Amino acid sequence: MKRWQWIAISLLTVASLVVEFNIEHGDHWWSSIPAFYILFGFAGCTAIIFFSKTLGKLFLQREEDYYDVE
Amino acid sequence: MWSDLFTIPALPMIVGAIILPLLPKSLRSTTFLLFPLISLAIVWTLPDGTLVAVEFMRYTLIVCKVDQLSRVFGIIFAFIAFAGGIYSFHIRETGQQVAALVYAGCAIGITFAGDLLTLVMFWELMAIASAYLVWARRTADSERAGMRYLLVHLFGGSMLLGGILLHVAETGSLEIIRLSESGTLASWLILGGVALNAAVPPLHAWLADAYPRATITGAVFLSAFTTKSAVYVLARMFPGMEILLIFGVIMTLYGVVFAVLANDIREVLAYHIISQVGYMVAGIGIGTEMALNGAVAHAYSHILYKALLFMGAGVVLHTTGTSKFSGLGGLAKSQPVTLWLFMVGAFSISGFPLFNGFISKSMIVSAAGEAHVDTAMLLLMLASVGTFLSIGLKIPALTWFGADRDIAVTKPPVNMHVAMVVVAVLCFVYGVVPSLLYNMLPYSVTYEPYTAYHLMETVQILVFTFVAFWMLRSKFVSHPTITLDTDWFYRKPAGFLRRLVVDSLGQVFDWVEEKIMIGVKKIAIRARNPLTFARNLQAVNPASSERADFDPDVYRPPAELLIALILLGVVALFGMIVLL
Known part of the structure; x- marks a missing residue:
């Protein structure tokens, strides 16, 4: 990732926060939590990666010839 | 009546699949593109409420029924068949082209089916046509995956057909109706069959098993039709x-x-x-x-x-x-x-x-x-x-x-x-x-x-x-790993089941066959000359049964005995004629 790409991403985030604090929110329980979707995206992605990888390691992943071995 | 046939959107694709192999090889890829376009044109222009009905035995089959829901699915199915045709333009394999056309035609057929029998016919044909797109990769892996795919879909198709037959028996009608609140066994079976095609877990493993093993161009068609035609049926019935x-x-x-x-x-x-x-x-x-x-x-x-x-x-x-x-x-x-x-x-x-x-x-x-x-x-x-x-x-x-x-x-x-x-x-x-x-x-x-x-x-x-x-x-x-999914439940026990049901039963058959063959051989040897057999039975003394030297009087029946047998036969025959 180049420096300008990080700057672009930061600007987008700031812009989204400016919008968030200046518009009406929905009526869900999470609507009043500030920067909820930032937390949701970050925590959600992390959780998916760790949950999947753990599940794979414990139960699901096998060698490629798993079904060929009788 | 005959002009009505031209309003059935699935027909150009199915007819196309028949015409295509008859054309010169160099024209097939170009002509392929024509059929989805004709279908698209038909779908686009048919007004809402169009009905094409055919009498079949005691039932009226509605092979084409158009409303907003079916039209939008029909448009995208026909379009993606066209786009898939461009993508596979370089393919010079008639089998794949025909299978793709039949497959797309069946998806459109399902979309415009106005009754359950038409629906299930296209449904089953779709499974076969799509399985070919997996087999056409021609690797040992895709051959097995294609067979698993087909078997799973035939199972789903049977569930659907079973549900439909029960439904018809209960209601007497083939009409496709909303079954969301029905709760009967028939509606659950129909839902199960459709859910299998929509890849609803745990009935989903066929998808991730077969699609990665399909041909390069086949996977494009596969990604579009099977699951989305099931979504269409769910939206209509449930x-x-x-x-x-x-x-x-x-x-x-x-x-x-x-x-x-x-x-x-x-x-x-x-x-x-x-x-x-x-x-x-x-x-x-x-x-x-x-x-x-x-x-x-x-x-x-x-x-x-x-x-x-x-x-x-x-x-x-x-x-x-x-x-x-x-x-x-x-x-x-x-x-x-x-x-x-x-x-x-x-x-x-x-x-x-x-x-x-x-x-x-x-x-x-x-x-x-x-x-x-x-x-x-x-x-x-x-x-x-x-x-x-x-x-x-x-x-x-x-x-x-x-x-x-x-x-x-x-x-x-x-x-x-x-x-x-x-x-x-x-x-x-x-x-x-x-x-x-x-x-x-x-x-x-x-x-x-x-x-x-x-x-x-x-x-x-x-x-x-x-x-x-x-x-x-x-x-x-x-x-380089694989991930186990619910197909484990039928792939892993397959070897054991094959040994239990096929191999062990085969061994029993082999054993019985071997014993029978030995018996038949023995009888055959003995039956060549019943007289020798009878004499050998008499030979209580083992020494006399030794056949060191060939003795024609022992091993060849004497002529007088044969003549006596023939005479006896003639007498018996006459006796029977006289008596009767």
Whole structure:
């Protein structure tokens, strides 16, 4: 990732926060939590990666010839 | 009556499949494109309420019935068959072309079927035609996968047929009606059969098993028809069924988890078919007008971007010989066009603003919000995080970026890129002008996707999904592994069952056959000369049965005995004639 790409991403985030604090929110329980979707995206992605990888390691992943071995 | 036949949208494809092999080989690819276009023209021009009925035995079969719902599915099915035709233009294999036409024709046939019998006939034929697209890869692996695919689908088809027969026995009608509240065994069987084609877990494993093993061009067709025609039937027969909301949400996350583990581009895409169809199933489960609109719109968008993604994966497989991450990396320099066209599909499926996934997926999520199923709404958004993670980030990172493995890359046929451009343009156009799609939906649309709140929400989620991925990118190192899924339950015991049922029974048969053959041989030797046999029985003294020297008087019957036997026979014959 180049420096300008990080700057672009930061600007987008700031812009989204400016919008968030200046518009009406929905009526869900999470609507009043500030920067909820930032937390949701970050925590959600992390959780998916760790949950999947753990599940794979414990139960699901096998060698490629798993079904060929009788 | 005969002119009515020309209004059946499935017919040009099926007739095309018959005509195509009769044409010179050089004309087949061009002619292939004609049939989906004719179908598209018919679907586009047929007015709502068109009915084509045929008498069959005691029943009236409605082979074509048009309304808003069937029209929108018909349009996208016909279009994607056309785009698939461009993508496979370089293929000179009649079998695949015919199978693709029949397959697409059956999907359109299902869409416009006005009765259950027509529906199930197209349903079964579709399974066979699509299985061929897996077999046509002609590897030992695809041969076995194709057979598993076909067997699973025949099982599903039997469930559907069983349900339909029960339904007809109960109601006496073949009409396709809403069965959401029915709760009879018949309706559950129909739901089971359709859910299998929609890849609802645990009946989903056929999809991720077969699609990555299909031919390069076949996978593009496969990604469009089977699951979406099932979504269509669910939307028609089971809208508003709560269990579909639950299973739909499970599907969206199930696909996400398995896609993180998959080691093949096409397997990731296959699991994300399950995930995306989950949104549609959930929308149908919610059952409000907005949710149903969302489900239909998402099916439409999904067919476009998923075909585009499979096309991109196909180019990688065509040019490098593999689609496994463990053999890929650093292709961005040699394949910039493929990368960016693939990224259009990736942006679409991830729900980036300005792309078609944004305008349809958000409709289902918002419908969940309006229906006050908050947990479902949050889980659907979580699945959307996983979609961007696997398709927007993992696939490009492991295929086009990451460690350069100096892979030898050939040039793809131009038509592959042309097809990708056509579909990519549409993904973008529908994303920018949502009304083009919204105007086709079954109910009138008041939903507005481009609101400040929605854009803010999307930007925050996507940006921070990326940030989390970037921080954890070391976790995505490809290993040559496979991931177990519910197909384990029929693949692993298969060897044991074969030994138990086929092999052991075969051994019993072999043993019996061997014993019988020995017996027959003995009898045959003895029966050659009954006299010798009788004499040997008499030979109590073992010494006398030794045949050291050949003695004609012992081993050849004396002539007088034969004459006596013949005379006796004649006397017996006369005796019988006289007596009778």
